[in-house]
Amino acid sequence: MNLTPPMTAQFKPITPGAYLSDQVADALAAEIRAGRLAVGAKLPTEAALVEQFAVSRTVVREAVSRLKSLGLVDSRQGSGVYVKEVGFSPLNFDAKSTVSRQAVIQMVEVRRALEAEVAGLAAQRRTQADIKRIGKSIALLDKAVQAGGDGVDEDVQYHRAIAEAARNPFLIGTLEYLGQFLRGATRVTRANEARRADFARQVSAEHDKILRAIEAGDAAAARKAAARHMDNAILRIEQADPAFWQQAGVQLARPLVFGLPPRS
Known part of the structure; x- marks a missing residue:
């Protein structure tokens, strides 16, 4: 029997935007850090959060996934989502380094190891439905960029579609656990790439090359293309205009350390 008192916090609709x-x-x-949502407290239901924040279920699910990746909450099957006691986190970045260019590069290096294996498995296990889904995500990304957007959500969905084609729940779980940090690094790389047309063309070509290798069932080529995509992302960060880091870069990198305890 669960004796945890129900959470009474009420949330206001959020501001429309990105x-x-x-x-x-x-x-x-913020409620968790302030203690208004104590350890063991149950979060409102998904439906309640949708109503209070005035957002879609997808938005709420992504938000809860982010909290899980930070180790702040945990799901209990058939019961709900509860606040966890925050202990040691293996992803304990130093705040000063994570707002730097080097921190973003290091996170892309983590992505390189994961994305290469995911692409290789996807090439071995993909279905025609997977190919269509990946191709559609590329089209949506290109459309978002052409419309003047940063393409972050579409880029994340592209890599998610490849991960789903790999059909390895542990890899998908790892990517979800790292989701907050991967998304933070993606924001920085996308913002940098959007500043130069040649960067944008390179990214589009690299995405297409990964898809073609997966479609051909060539695992070695898919791994190589995915690793090269991450290598090139690092090169593009290294080639970024210094003004980018003085302006948008550092600010966009801040979510990499959101909610993490200081290094002891």
């Missing part, structure tokens, strides 16, 4: 899931996650995390 990164709605981050706004929801930030609001929930």
Whole structure:
């Protein structure tokens, strides 16, 4: 029998704009840090959060996934989502380094190891439905960029579609656990790439090359293409205009350390 008292916090609708899931996650995390959502407290139901924040279920699910990746909450099957006691986190970055260019490069290095294996498995296990889904995600990304957007959500969905084609729940779980940090690094790389047309063309070509290798069932080529995509992302960060880091870069990198305890 669960004797935990129901959570009484009420949330206001969030401000329309980009990164709605981050706004929801930030609001929930603030309640946790302030102690208004104590360890063991149950979060409102998904339906209740949708109503209070005035967002979609997808946004709420992404926000809760982010809180899980930060180790702030945990799901109990058939019961709900509960606040966890925050202990040691293996992803314990130093705040000064994570707002730097080097921190973003290091996170892309983590992505390189994961994305290469995911692409290789996807090439071995993909179905025609997977190919269509990956191709559609590329089209949506290109459309978002052409419309003047940063393409972050579409880029994340592209890599998610490849991960789903790999059909390895442990890899998908690892990517979800790292989701907050991967998304933070993606924001920085996308913002940098959007500043130069040649960067944007390179990214589009690299995405297409990965898809073609997966479609051909060539695991070695898929791994190589995915690793090269991450290598090139690092090169593009290294080639970024210094003004980018003085302006948008550092600010965009801040979510990499959101909610993490200081290094002891």
